[in-house]
Amino acid sequence: MKLSSLFFLIALLAGNALAEDSRQLAPLPPPAQEALREEMRGNLLAINEILSLMAAGKVKEAGQLAETSLGQSAMGRHRGKPLDARPGAHMPPAMHEIGLDGHRAASEFARVAATGDRDKAIAELPKLTGACVACHYSWRIR
Template sequence: MKIALVFLLALLAAGVHAADDGRQLAPMPAAAEASLRAEMRAHLLALNEILGLVAAGKLTEAGEVAEKELGVSAMGKHRSQPFDARPGPHMPPAMHGIGMDGHKAASEFARIAATGDRDTTIAALPSLTAACVACHYSYRLR
């Protein structure tokens, strides 16, 4: 009974939060939304791996993961999917621009990490998540 009450309160709180959510709605077809959500989960895994590599002093490897998974090299992963499963074309232009900025920032981080300079690499870590934060605080899918 207690669990059901907690669950009900959580649902009610979520409904109130959604009503007060000032972020811009970025509606897209269900398949594109699913692709975007899967990509965001993959980005979280990559960020976690990068942080672990930097902490272990493996800067070159951290940069390689950043470029491969998040950088400009990672762009276009959805090109072969049907139009309705590709998130990019359905995003508001500013949202798409934030995503592009995130890819560029990851490539810049990779370049910095490749130098092997630990302090500069650590200082560049926030650049990996700045676009994520900007997008998630500005846009929502539901």
């Protein structure tokens, strides 16, 4: 087999592996899906602002934002909604646990950032984004 066709074959197989979604399905009612996705867009915005603050050397501010937007202080924001619009209430326990890990990681980052130690705070950041990755790579809602 020519080398170029071998590469083609590998690319084809890799493409198939990606097309086959092996993530577990978490069945959420449509209003909960909508609430989750809206919260997620806020998460992305928050991560970007936290990184911007860190880059600007505003470590304590980054920590404060992490706590209020992603940390344990940000838990339960759907509590007042009807049950079918509350994402956490419909998540399988293993999925919910990853979400809780993310909140805990954000609060841990916030605690370290509150000391103003930039290097130590930076070392906490991958744990925070790690929760986003862990959930997205194991769970889907559609």
